[in-house]
Amino acid sequence: MREAAKLSLKELFFIFAAIMLVVGNSGIWAMPNIVMQFMVSQSLFKVPFDDPNAHYLFFNYFQPFLYGLTGAKSLTGYFVYSFCIAALFLLLFIFWFISYHGKKVSIEQNKLFAAVTFPIFMIPFYWVGMDGMTLLLSLLILINRDKIFVVLIFAFMLGMQHFEQGFIAFSTLLATLLTHYLFSRDKTSLFFMKKVFFILASIAAAKVLLMLFFYFANVGLSGDRGSYLKTNLYLYFEMFQKWWFVTLWTLFATGWLFIAQNLKTAWPLIFAASIILILTAIVGDQTRVGVIVLFPSLFYWIFMNREIWQKLTQKMVILMLSFYLLVPIVVVWGEPHIQSLWKYDKQIAKEIYDDNLKLEEVDWLAPFKDKTVAISKPLTDFKVKISTEVTELICSKQIECILNVNVKNNSSNSWYSKGKNSVNLSYHITTQDAKIILLDGTRTSLPHEIASGVSAELQINVNTNFDTGNYILEVDMVQEGVAWFSQKDKQNLLRVPLEIK
Numbered sequence: 001m002r003e004a005a006k007l008s009l010k011e012l013f014f015i016f017a018a019i020m021l022v023v024g025n026s027g028i029w030a031m032p033n034i035v036m037q038f039m040v041s042q043s044l045f046k047v048p049f050d051d052p053n054a055h056y057l058f059f060n061y062f063q064p065f066l067y068g069l070t071g072a073k074s075l076t077g078y079f080v081y082s083f084c085i086a087a088l089f090l091l092l093f094i095f096w097f098i099s100y101h102g103k104k105v106s107i108e109q110n111k112l113f114a115a116v117t118f119p120i121f122m123i124p125f126y127w128v129g130m131d132g133m134t135l136l137l138s139l140l141i142l143i144n145r146d147k148i149f150v151v152l153i154f155a156f157m158l159g160m161q162h163f164e165q166g167f168i169a170f171s172t173l174l175a176t177l178l179t180h181y182l183f184s185r186d187k188t189s190l191f192f193m194k195k196v197f198f199i200l201a202s203i204a205a206a207k208v209l210l211m212l213f214f215y216f217a218n219v220g221l222s223g224d225r226g227s228y229l230k231t232n233l234y235l236y237f238e239m240f241q242k243w244w245f246v247t248l249w250t251l252f253a254t255g256w257l258f259i260a261q262n263l264k265t266a267w268p269l270i271f272a273a274s275i276i277l278i279l280t281a282i283v284g285d286q287t288r289v290g291v292i293v294l295f296p297s298l299f300y301w302i303f304m305n306r307e308i309w310q311k312l313t314q315k316m317v318i319l320m321l322s323f324y325l326l327v328p329i330v331v332v333w334g335e336p337h338i339q340s341l342w343k344y345d346k347q348i349a350k351e352i353y354d355d356n357l358k359l360e361e362v363d364w365l366a367p368f369k370d371k372t373v374a375i376s377k378p379l380t381d382f383k384v385k386i387s388t389e390v391t392e393l394i395c396s397k398q399i400e401c402i403l404n405v406n407v408k409n410n411s412s413n414s415w416y417s418k419g420k421n422s423v424n425l426s427y428h429i430t431t432q433d434a435k436i437i438l439l440d441g442t443r444t445s446l447p448h449e450i451a452s453g454v455s456a457e458l459q460i461n462v463n464t465n466f467d468t469g470n471y472i473l474e475v476d477m478v479q480e481g482v483a484w485f486s487q488k489d490k491q492n493l494l495r496v497p498l499e500i501k
Contacts, residue, residue: 007098014107015094018116022090026122026329027341030079031129032364033057038078040064047220054457055221061210062161063133075359079128086124086132089139093121096143101309111309114317117324118255120291120298126331126341127288134162134292138169142299145195155199159206166203169293170196172275176268176297192300233282238414238451239334240281247280247332248273250287251294254323255302261316262308265301272297284448287331334448337368365447377421381411382488384477386425392497393462393473401462405475405494408455417446421481425458428474429466429498437466443478464500473498 007015031037036057039048041064047055067081097115098106106112124132137158144150158166174196181189214221240247251273252259259266276294280286302308328338344367351357385408395401407425409415415423427441442461450456460475475494477485485492 011103011107014112015091015098018094018112019087019090021113021324022116022121023125025324025340026126027345028083028125028128029341029344029367030082030362030364031127031131032368034079034082034129034364035075035360037064037082037129038067038075041068041078042073044068045217045219047222052222058214058219058221059210060130060162062137062157063130065160079359082128082130082132083125085136086128089124089132089136090116090121092136092139092143096139097303100304101306105309109312109314110317111312114258114312114320115303115309117253117320118298118302119250119253119287120295122329123288123291130162131288131292134158134165135295137161138166138295139299141170141199142296145192148195148198151195151199152202155202156206159203160210163203163207163210165289165293167200167207168276168279169296170199170203172272172293173296173300174200175275176272176301179271180268236282236284239284239449240286243286243332243336244277244280246330246336247286247290248277250330250332251276251290252298253330254320254327255298257316257320257323258302258312261312262302262305265305265308269294269297269301272301285333287333333368339367341367378482379411379413379415379423379479381413382477382479382483382485382492383410384408384485384492385410386475386477386492386494388475388494388496390496392499394499394501395462395464397468397500398465401464403460403462403473403475403496405458405460406455407450407458407477409450409452412452414452415446415450415477415479417448417450421479422446423450423477423479425460426476426478427460427462428476429463430472430474432470432472434472437471438463462498466500468500471498471500472496 033054036049036054037060040058040061042048044065047058049055049057063082063085067078072078072081094112094116097112101111120135124135137154140154141151141158144154155166155170174193177189177193177196180186181193249256259269263270272294276290279293280290283289329340330336330338348357348362386405387408388403388405390403393401393403405425417423423446425444425446427438428436429438429441430436442463444458444460446458447456462473473496474486475496477492479485
């Protein structure tokens with residue numbers, strides 16, 4: 001990267017403009033589970049979550065591990081740390097691109113701007129968290145591809161960071177290289193295939209060693225991505241059927257213009273996209289996962305191809321930039337969300353200015369709750385199984401008390417979390433002789449659409465502003481404006497003894 005290291009002030013300003021193009025177009029937000037990622041960094045030898053469906057997050061170990069080693073205890077520090085990793089990923093790519101393609105192509109012909117319009121560079125800022133490290137390690141593997149020992153070290157780190165995404169990403173690249181070789185007999189593809197085998201072996205070795213460490217350290221794992229997937233698989237299939245075509249667009253977004261112009265050389269990437277599109281049928285955050293696991297293939301077939309970047313016309317650069325700036329950002333997370341994050345960033349900025357910001361209390365799901373969906377309508381079937389491991393809930397008066405429950409949709413209808421007739425979890429409180437003390441408890445929103453047969457882990461915030469004594473907590477589901485589930489069938493209720501001290 002010697003050429004990139006010798007940059008004038010004007011050229012450095014150009015790089016700054018490219019960074020602002022990425023961050024300024026999308027805004028900055030955090031992954032909704034960033035607090036849980038931080039919790040891992042503070043509890044490296046014991047799973048800090050009671051819910052087995054959240055245990056899969058403990059396997060994203062490398063980034064929290066590094067933060068935990070520093071002894072840092074701040075959630076704000078963890079957010080800044082994660083943001084810096086995302087920024088390092090983008091900066092490293094920019095400097096590599098300039099070094100690889102030269103200043104003339106990258107800066108003088110403005111083609112770096114076209115490169116950063118691919119959504120892969122937006123994702124780690126749109127969802128600050130674990131993705132920045134996954135992408136940074138993938139990039140380090142790719143740009144050091146001729147240094148096999150360095151590659152193996154970074155691949156091992158990637159296996160500790162996110163085995164599933166890393167293994168699928170480089171397996172997809174391997175599939176494109178094999179397909180390209182079978183059609184073209186290009187020995188370059190065959191040569192790089194051998195390197196990818198070593199990369200995959202190192203990623204897998206990291207996973208095995210991590211599992212052995214967790215086993216002998218007795219960290220308390222009782223769930224993983226497999227169990228999480230099993231719980232939500234039906235729901236993911238249903239979402240995929242509705243929105244697969246939107247997911248396909250979001251994999252490259254503006255970049256599709258570039259790919260369409262270079263189909264003759266970029267066709268292996270189309271093959272990769274078809275593989276990954278199918279795999280998005282088993283994930284809930286389709287755009288985010290799809291874009292990340294396509295990155296090695298995108299890098300190899302697009303960013304490393306000097307010929308297509310040299311042929312890229314200024315008209316196409318302007319067209320790509322225009323699309324990038326004028327076409328609304330679309331991401332699919334369960335359903336399509338069309339928006340940048342700046343209105344939420346403004347609220348965070350205001351709270352920082354007023355010295356009122358508490359990251360622990362920020363609703364990181366807020367950008368994905370605003371969209372009103374007109375598909376929620378009165379149910380025709382009210383059947384639910386609510387369960388908990390708690391046999392008696394003991395709470396202190398006037399102090400928030402939390403109950404974790406599992407809710408399974410045993411009806412033939414899907415439950416929607418948005419709209420006029422949304423379905424929510426709530427509760428009633430009665431005396432032991434069935435006298436109603438509280439009819440309408442605090443609502444707990446569903447995290448997403450809950451299809452028939454699907455379960456979800458939810459939390460209830462129980463109001464304890466009552467006289468000390470013994471009560472009955474009746475956990476119930478409600479479809480707003482329609483009915484309580486218990487009105488249709490008393491078997492839908494979960495009754496838990498409640499003691500307020």
